[in-house]
Amino acid sequence: MRRASPAELAEVREAFEAWGPRLAARLFPRGTTLLVRPSHDGLGLFLASQRAADEAEGCPWPVEYAGLPLGHLIEGEWRPSLEAAQLVPPRAADRSVVVIEEVVGRFLYGRGIEAEGIRRASPEAETGDVVFVFAPNGDALGLGRLVPDKRGRRRLDPIVDLGWYLREGG
Amino acid sequence: MDEPIRVPPTPSMRRYAEQKGYSPEILARWNRFYDDVLGLVAAQERPPDTWIRMNPLAGDPDETLDRLERKGFRLTAGPLAQAWRVDEAPLSPGASHEYLLGRYQLQDLSTQLAVPALEPAPGERVLDLAAAPGGKTIQMAQAMDNEGVIHAFEIDPDRAQGLRSNLARCGVQNVVVHVRDGAGAVELPGTADRVLLDAPCTGEGVIRRDPTRKKGYLEEYAACARQQSALLRAGVEALRPGGVLVYATCTLAPEENEFQVNRALRDLPVRLEALPEAVSGLRLGGADLTPGLVDVDGHKLDPTLEQTAHTLPHRHGCLGFYLARLRKEDD
Numbered sequence: 001m002r003r004a005s006p007a008e009l010a011e012v013r014e015a016f017e018a019w020g021p022r023l024a025a026r027l028f029p030r031g032t033t034l035l036v037r038p039s040h041d042g043l044g045l046f047l048a049s050q051r052a053a054d055e056a057e058g059c060p061w062p063v064e065y066a067g068l069p070l071g072h073l074i075e076g077e078w079r080p081s082l083e084a085a086q087l088v089p090p091r092a093a094d095r096s097v098v099v100i101e102e103v104v105g106r107f108l109y110g111r112g113i114e115a116e117g118i119r120r121a122s123p124e125a126e127t128g129d130v131v132f133v134f135a136p137n138g139d140a141l142g143l144g145r146l147v148p149d150k151r152g153r154r155r156l157d158p159i160v161d162l163g164w165y166l167r168e169g170g
Numbered sequence: 171m172d173e174p175i176r177v178p179p180t181p182s183m184r185r186y187a188e189q190k191g192y193s194p195e196i197l198a199r200w201n202r203f204y205d206d207v208l209g210l211v212a213a214q215e216r217p218p219d220t221w222i223r224m225n226p227l228a229g230d231p232d233e234t235l236d237r238l239e240r241k242g243f244r245l246t247a248g249p250l251a252q253a254w255r256v257d258e259a260p261l262s263p264g265a266s267h268e269y270l271l272g273r274y275q276l277q278d279l280s281t282q283l284a285v286p287a288l289e290p291a292p293g294e295r296v297l298d299l300a301a302a303p304g305g306k307t308i309q310m311a312q313a314m315d316n317e318g319v320i321h322a323f324e325i326d327p328d329r330a331q332g333l334r335s336n337l338a339r340c341g342v343q344n345v346v347v348h349v350r351d352g353a354g355a356v357e358l359p360g361t362a363d364r365v366l367l368d369a370p371c372t373g374e375g376v377i378r379r380d381p382t383r384k385k386g387y388l389e390e391y392a393a394c395a396r397q398q399s400a401l402l403r404a405g406v407e408a409l410r411p412g413g414v415l416v417y418a419t420c421t422l423a424p425e426e427n428e429f430q431v432n433r434a435l436r437d438l439p440v441r442l443e444a445l446p447e448a449v450s451g452l453r454l455g456g457a458d459l460t461p462g463l464v465d466v467d468g469h470k471l472d473p474t475l476e477q478t479a480h481t482l483p484h485r486h487g488c489l490g491f492y493l494a495r496l497r498k499e500d501d
Contacts, residue, residue, distance in 0.1 A: 032343065049344035051295070051319040056346045060357055065334050066346040083338045086228075086271065108270065139271060162270035165339050
């Protein structure tokens with residue numbers, strides 16, 4: 001695990017902003033540092049305090065985890081983590097969906113949401129996109145993918161939801 | 171002390187232990203070390219209160235309180251900042267949306283004492299030598315306002331995964347997780363301002379939560395004590411001169427508590443300090459914290475050990491816990 005290089009930083013900022021023009025500033029505020037963990041298919045991204053970043057980098061053995069995981073950068077595209085979803089305000093993300101209150105529990109159990117359960121999708125969110133999913137009060141629920149249903153509308157397939165913390169036994 | 175203290179159980183103690191599902195040797199020891207063993211056993215039979223700790227890193231605590239109360243939770247403010255007792259819950263406190271959002275964590279009141287005893291501050295370098303599941307690591311990150319660094323050690327990969335999950339859920343940004351023995355902290359470059367050693371132990375203090383621990387064997391005390399000694403030695407070595415180490419366990423066994431600290435005072439460059447007023451001044455369950463033992467079954471220990479403290483289930487209404495604060499001597 002090491003600090004992102006200037007070129008990587010620029011690439012990450014660009015990838016964040018593909019999800020919303022103000023997202024990079026939200027996800028990566030001043031006073032924090034971006035750590036990266038290279039893997040076979042891309043870069044793991046971690047938001048860390050300056051000192052945690054310094055010491056993770058200077059550790060005499062490989063560090064697998066430091067700071068807060070923000071997801072992965074794969075071929076220039078950002079794959080957000082559950083934790084990143086919690087940092088994003090609903091209005092700041094171009095790719096987002098707000099579901100109705102009645103289906104919040106369903107999504108948190110890792111289940112999909114039918115078209116009737118989607119209260120609002122951001123105008124930029126296209127079918128096939130991965131989107132941040134929010135409750136009506138703005139609470140993050142996780143990430144899903146907008147897919148067509150049999151009647152030509154759009155439903156939400158779950159990718160990852162906050163209930164994972166419980167299912168993981170955390 | 172390499173051998174556990176053996177206290178032969180009387181026939182009546184043996185019958186009572188069998189009736190309550192305990193190893194007779196454990197109750198005989200408690201009867202020797204603590205007053206009112208019947209009260210202690212009775213308290214261990216009662217389910218513990220549920221305590222939560224609000225997490226300012228993931229949301230405004232007042233707003234979290236308001237949200238929980240609107241959902242039907244009934245909470246009572248505890249004696250420490252951000253600590254609340256759950257008196258009524260419409261669903262498991264570990265399954266609410268607020269919990270999943272990291273707005274609070276589940277943490278017994280007794281274990282919430284270790285961090286105010288250590289007093290970590292923003293910008294410092296802190297070691298947590300046995301970190302999982304992470305309640306106290308998160309509490310330290312809160313006290314440090316997510317600044318500085320906490321090196322969190324956990325040797326068990328499965329428990330380390332739970333630790334990472336809890337840190338992530340609660341929005342912690344200043345922790346580096348090391349999946350290795352905390353004794354390896356001495357290999358990190360530099361020294362630490364503070365060290366928390368909530369040591370692996372026999373867990374006699376958490377029988378209310380885990381009744382399987384009623385059936386402990388005396389050999390376990392010695393095995394735990396060896397591990398604790400190694401961690402304590404490493405923790406002191408990794409500390410800067412003048413730095414502070416808090417030693418804690420959730421057991422009632424003196425071999426794992428007072429004897430460990432007594433040996434550290436004898437063999438390591440540390441001195442015992444009084445616990446900060448925020449901890450030592452607490453009254454839990456209407457009682458002051460119980461001072462550490464200085465005379466254990468004829469073993470005379472350093473008299474300053476009275477400055478260490480126990481919470482006891484029958485005195486303080488929470489789980490059993492032990493706390494000592496040590497300061498490394500200046501060069």
